[in-house]
Amino acid sequence: MKKDLFRLLSLALVITLFAGLFCFGAAAAGEDDDSDTYEYIFQDAAFLSQKERDSLESKSDRLYSKYKYTVACILVEDYADYRCSSIEEFSVTMVKELELGKKVVLLSVSMDDRSYDIYVTDGASEAFHSDAVGYYIEDAIVSCLKADDWYGACQTLQAKSEDFLQAWKAGTPMAKPRVTPGKVAAVVGISLLSALIVCSILKAQMKSAKIQTNADNYLVSDSFNLTVNLDQYTHTTETRHKIEKQSSSGSRGGGGGSHHSGHF
Amino acid sequence: MGANATNYQCPACTGPLHFDGTTGKLVCDYCDSSFSVEEIEALYAGQEQQSAAAAMQAEDEAAENGAYEEYPEPESMDVRVYSCPTCGAELIADETTIASSCPYCGNPNVTPGPFIHARKPDYVIPFKCTREQAIAALKNHYKGKRLLPNTFADNNHIEEIKGVYVPFWLYGGTADGDIAYHTTRTHTHRQGDWEITRTEHYRVLRSGSVAFEMVPVDGSKKMPDDHMDAIEPFDYSDLKPFSTAYLPGYLADKYDEDEDQCAERAENRFAESIEHCLRNTVKGYGTVSEVSKELHTHRRKAAYALMPVWMLSTSWNGKQFLFAMNGQTGKLIGDLPVDKKKYWTWFGSVAAGVAALLSIVMFVL
Numbered sequence: 001m002k003k004d005l006f007r008l009l010s011l012a013l014v015i016t017l018f019a020g021l022f023c024f025g026a027a028a029a030g031e032d033d034d035s036d037t038y039e040y041i042f043q044d045a046a047f048l049s050q051k052e053r054d055s056l057e058s059k060s061d062r063l064y065s066k067y068k069y070t071v072a073c074i075l076v077e078d079y080a081d082y083r084c085s086s087i088e089e090f091s092v093t094m095v096k097e098l099e100l101g102k103k104v105v106l107l108s109v110s111m112d113d114r115s116y117d118i119y120v121t122d123g124a125s126e127a128f129h130s131d132a133v134g135y136y137i138e139d140a141i142v143s144c145l146k147a148d149d150w151y152g153a154c155q156t157l158q159a160k161s162e163d164f165l166q167a168w169k170a171g172t173p174m175a176k177p178r179v180t181p182g183k184v185a186a187v188v189g190i191s192l193l194s195a196l197i198v199c200s201i202l203k204a205q206m207k208s209a210k211i212q213t214n215a216d217n218y219l220v221s222d223s224f225n226l227t228v229n230l231d232q233y234t235h236t237t238e239t240r241h242k243i244e245k246q247s248s249s250g251s252r253g254g255g256g257g258s259h260h261s262g263h264f
Numbered sequence: 265m266g267a268n269a270t271n272y273q274c275p276a277c278t279g280p281l282h283f284d285g286t287t288g289k290l291v292c293d294y295c296d297s298s299f300s301v302e303e304i305e306a307l308y309a310g311q312e313q314q315s316a317a318a319a320m321q322a323e324d325e326a327a328e329n330g331a332y333e334e335y336p337e338p339e340s341m342d343v344r345v346y347s348c349p350t351c352g353a354e355l356i357a358d359e360t361t362i363a364s365s366c367p368y369c370g371n372p373n374v375t376p377g378p379f380i381h382a383r384k385p386d387y388v389i390p391f392k393c394t395r396e397q398a399i400a401a402l403k404n405h406y407k408g409k410r411l412l413p414n415t416f417a418d419n420n421h422i423e424e425i426k427g428v429y430v431p432f433w434l435y436g437g438t439a440d441g442d443i444a445y446h447t448t449r450t451h452t453h454r455q456g457d458w459e460i461t462r463t464e465h466y467r468v469l470r471s472g473s474v475a476f477e478m479v480p481v482d483g484s485k486k487m488p489d490d491h492m493d494a495i496e497p498f499d500y501s502d503l504k505p506f507s508t509a510y511l512p513g514y515l516a517d518k519y520d521e522d523e524d525q526c527a528e529r530a531e532n533r534f535a536e537s538i539e540h541c542l543r544n545t546v547k548g549y550g551t552v553s554e555v556s557k558e559l560h561t562h563r564r565k566a567a568y569a570l571m572p573v574w575m576l577s578t579s580w581n582g583k584q585f586l587f588a589m590n591g592q593t594g595k596l597i598g599d600l601p602v603d604k605k606k607y608w609t610w611f612g613s614v615a616a617g618v619a620a621l622l623s624i625v626m627f628v629l
Contacts, residue, residue: 240461
């Protein structure tokens with residue numbers, strides 16, 4: 001009896017916290033939203049139309065029904081409004097607070113600093129290998145985000161996730177191909193450069209007749225007399241560069257799983 | 265009538281003497297007697313003066329009689345005819361040549377005539393390397409040259425090999441310079457999400473002077489400057505006061521670019537070196553760029569020296585290749601032809617090898 005009462009109180013507390021957190025975020029963003037009617041697509045401003053949101057929600061719902069994986073999107077004005085110090089921490093927090101489950105692929109987008117994070121929980125890593133997410137999903141999503149196509153970004157996440165899930169279901173989870181255009185270009189470039197250096201050295205060996213440009217071999221020993229030796233400080237300049245967090249994988253923000261985050 | 269040429273004859277058998285670089289003595293071609301330079305100099309001191317006087321007289325007579333052989337323009341400009349005192353052959357020599365070997369009897373001849381009207385060399389470095397060593401050095405020069413055409417070493421023929429005393433001007437002097445540099449030191453540190461780079465700027469001034477001695481510049485237009493520069497350095501510890509006794513068996517060219525004409529090359533080298541000296545004192549900076557410079561050179565009167573050089577001329581596929589060997593140190597230089605097929609084979613092989621290695625590392629492992 002006591003145990004049942006304790007469970008009931010705990011559940012009420014969690015629901016209260018989640019509602020409070022999301023209401024706070026929505027209030028901070030200056031707009032109320034009917035978040036509680038959506039399980040997979042969240043926003044604290046009107047980034048997506050009702051029709052778009054319904055379509056995305058329906059698709060994620062179908063994915064969950066078929067594969068038991070949650071494919072979710074959260075679009076917010078600023079992750080800092082949710083008391084998070086980074087977009088990665090925001091993703092981890094949201095997965096917990098919104099109780100999205102253990103097998104989650106989440107796209108978080110923060111409009112204020114134009115940052116994004118594709119968060120794959122530990123439970124989902126079986127179907128979503130980190131390097132494959134970076135190769136197949138991230139680039140496609142970033143190109144949509146750069147065009148301010150939020151709906152396109154969410155659609156891309158869902159479509160690509162379905163590909164991943166189908167492959168996983170078939171027993172061959174998607175993996176980053178070993179041969180990529182970037183790697184091939186690097187191999188070709190380095191090879192040609194190496195060949196050029198080696199051949200230049202060999203060719204230089206064939207030429208030994210050259211004009212002498214200095215008389216360093218004929219200096220009278222100890223004859224160099226340095227009469228002025230002045231090093232005068234004039235001024236200091238300072239440059240600042242924002243350290244960009246480019247696509248990075250691995251555990252971040254205090255939760256398990258992998259993140260592919262950056263700015264668009 | 266050709267001008268008379270004098271040679272050193274063996275005091276024992278009157279055969280011709282030649283200077284032997286390995287022993288540093290004059291050796292008789294016939295009886296193998298050898299004599300030191302000093303001994304022959306003493307013996308011929310009086311004879312050279314007489315010979316020079318006779319040569320001048322003969323020149324005057326030849327000019328009066330129009331006896332010099334005339335060649336069609338432009339060849340006639342640069343040649344003169346001498347007769348070999350041993351076999352009577354007429355020798356055609358460059359007008360700036362002051363010693364030569366007879367191509368018919370091999371008799372080493374010395375013609376003191378031009379010395380009378382031109383500046384006499386102050387120094388000479390005698391030959392140490394022999395003709396055979398020069399040929400061996402040339403063969404050795406081909407080794408390890410992976411782009412050398414296969415047929416080059418086998419099919420090219422040494423068309424001419426001659427030991428030449430090349431006229432060099434040895435310049436001494438000083439150079440001074442004032443150079444201003446702009447230098448920077450950079451420190452980078454991280455502050456939150458920001459990378460902050462602080463660059464300290466400095467104005468660096470350097471002034472100084474340095475002295476040079478015996479910077480060699482060849483005074484012969486016939487000798488390619490790049491070849492003569494590349495066979496440096498000569499070991500000046502072998503520098504001897506000039507004597508014609510070192511010349512038999514070798515060609516000896518008189519300078520055809522005088523001290524002033526060659527001075528620019530020496531002064532440019534002085535200036536480059538003072539720049540190096542001053543630049544080497546600027547240390548501890550990330551970047552150094554020159555803002556302004558003022559360089560001055562001051563040269564003293566140059567010494568005139570004859571330096572030993574083996575010149576080897578070869579032909580291959582109808583092209584001429586010239587090699588020069590320092591007759592004292594044995595350093596041989598000369599440009600070699602590049603086999604384009606080999607070049608591209610090497611290029612392809614290296615590229616393919618590196619690509620294969622990288623592919624294994626990046627795509628397989």
